[in-house]
Amino acid sequence: MAEPRPLGMLAELTHRCPLRCGYCSNPAGPAPRAGELTAAQWCRTLDEARELGVLQVHFSGGEPLLRRDLPRLVAHARTLGLYTALVTGGQGLTPVRLSALVAAGLDHVQISVQDATAAPADAIAGRPAHRRKLAAAALVKEYGLPLTLNVVLHRANIDRTAALVDLAAGLGADRLELANAQYYGSALLNRRSLLPTREQLDAAEAAVRAARARYGGRPDIVYVRADYHDGVPKPCMHGWGSRQFTVAPGGEVLPCPAAARIPGLGVHTVRDTSLADIWYRSEAFNRFRGTDWMPEPCRSCPLKEKDHGGCRCQAFELTGDAAATDPACRLSPHHGLVRAAVDDARAAPGGLPYRR
Ligand code: SF4
Ligand code: FES
Secondary structure, three states: OOOOOOOEEEEEOOOOOOOOEOOOOOOOOOOOOOOOOOHHHHHHHHHHHHHHOOOEEEEEOOOHHHOOOHHHHHHHHHHOOOEEEEEEOOOOOOHHHHHHHHHHOOOEEEEEOOOOOHHHHHHHHOOOOHHHHHHHHHHHHHOOOOEEEEEEEOOOOHHHHHHHHHHHHHOOOOEEEEEEOOOOHHHHHOHHHHOOOHHHHHHHHHHHHHHHHHHOOOOEEEEEOOOOOOOOOOOHHHOOOOOEEEEOOOOEEEOOOOHHHOOOOOOOEOOOOOHHHHHHHOHHHHOOOOOOOOOOOHHHOOOHHHHOOOOHHHHHHHHOOOOOOOOOOOOOOOHHHHHHHHHHHHHOOOOOOEOO
């Protein structure tokens, strides 16, 4: 098989963030500024990424706008011919900041919103943020950039799926990502209050079908389904170490944003060695590449090339073994853990958890 080449790099510039969403997948607890890569280190990382074949870079966080050197990084990426996207919570995206980013060559902006209206959205974010997000979205359209709106769906907001589509259409968003929460980090700690019911998921999926018919593709609606409810695992990352990688704020290079929590993975940083060395030769990237690492039942399953055995981080978080079949799969010997979590959440009271 030909060696995989990465197409995308997620550049997590910082884990600092002004919001406190209870489903955040970043490490729980305060995120220090000390230890973040410098602009010069990021520029060198971008050079190496381009040499490796990367075509797109997503500047993300935490909140990437907390880095004042963001325009310099965007400009550097553009000189390399990379497509640049900003993934932001929209706080601090003022006309001054956006015009500097546009002058630097920014191609695309993705803004997260927490709900369809201010009161519940601000309750989820843990501070008044919604109105600034809407103003930021309007500004992005004013500057003529493509706009994606991203919403993490969970029990407290999923009933307003139709209203979220209306919001995105009203803002002129080109794309709307409705992504059911993934249960790592704070989201796993708060899973009991975040997991929706089967009935909520069915209603949300019906709302998406109706909205697609009503809006005819603008915004383009991408619905990322929940993987706890129907026994089907997600094809996480399109396979480990196959298309993309993440560089964490301190320079750790990871096959996915959540992989830092898997112990003994042999993670290297861009300070230690080159991206090419990490991508092609490191233990971290080779451990779960392809299908040879798979245990039964994946090993003899006809779906193993399609779903790649599900998610390694979820397998680790739920079973303590990153090489286990993802418990979201109905064939996993650990599937009972997922079913029990769904039943347990159904019995739990609602309420909004915050990032811990
Ligand atoms: Fe996928 Fe493994 Fe389940 Fe088969 S057994 S469906 S490969 S997770
Ligand atoms: Fe890490 Fe799925 S989130 S492999």
